Amino acid sequence: MGNYADFWQVTAEALDFAVRQHHLEPSGEKRDRLLQSFLTLEPWPDAKEALLQMKAAGLRLAFLSNFTAAMLDACVKHAGLEGIFEAHLSTDRVRAFKPDPRAYQMGVDAFELPRAQIGFAAFGGWDAAGAKAFGYPTFWVNRVQAPLENLGAAADASGNSLHELAVFVKHSA
Incomplete structure (x- = not known):
């Protein structure tokens, strides 16, 4: 599978590149604080309620993310979303993003x-296209109303909230 760097390493390297590109020199403490912010991401305001409603409706939920397992676990804990997801599926398991x-x-x-x-x-157009090309029924949660990317596949539906996702899932069942 060649050289593989997990998402934490990729994130750190991307931060270092951005710092060099903008001729900045954050101290080790500032760099560490920026990296640690990936472990304390805040959920969107509608997330917990919508996820709990989907779970109460009998849906099985899981994360499938490029984040490492440790990053996913930290984010879920910080957001107060423990117990909602069956699995935290990190792409580290298959060493492919x-x-x-x-x-x-x-x-x-x-x-x-x-x-x-x-x-x-999916929360990114590229991820919606990848999931749809794989064969999943796909909903793009397009929170920032980004334009559709020309990637050869598009989500079955899109909206800007998890409540719209819940409606899609209900009508797809």
């Missing part, structure tokens, strides 16, 4: 369902 099909296959393996029976919520 989304949109690589090996990453999306983790959902099929975790739920032991055909891909056509797994709804995928």
Whole structure:
């Protein structure tokens, strides 16, 4: 599989590049604080309520992310979302980042369902295209109302909130 760097390392390297590109010199403490902010990301205001409603409706929920398992666990804990998700699927398990099909296959393996029976919520257009190309019914949670990217595949539907995702899932079932 060649050289592989996990998402924490990739994030650190991207930060270092951005600092050099903008001719900045943050101290080790500032750099560490910036990196640590990835472990304390705040959820969108509608997230917890919508996720709890979906779980109460009997949906099985999981994260499938390029974040490392430690990053996912820290974010879920910080956001107060423990117990909502069945699994935190980090692409580290397959040593390939989304949109690589090996990453999306983790959902099929975790739920032991055909891909056509797994709804995928993407928060980036590129991820929606990758999930749709893989064969998942896909909803793009396009919070910033970004334009559709020309990637050869598009989500089945999109909206700007998790409440719209819940409606999509309800009508897709």
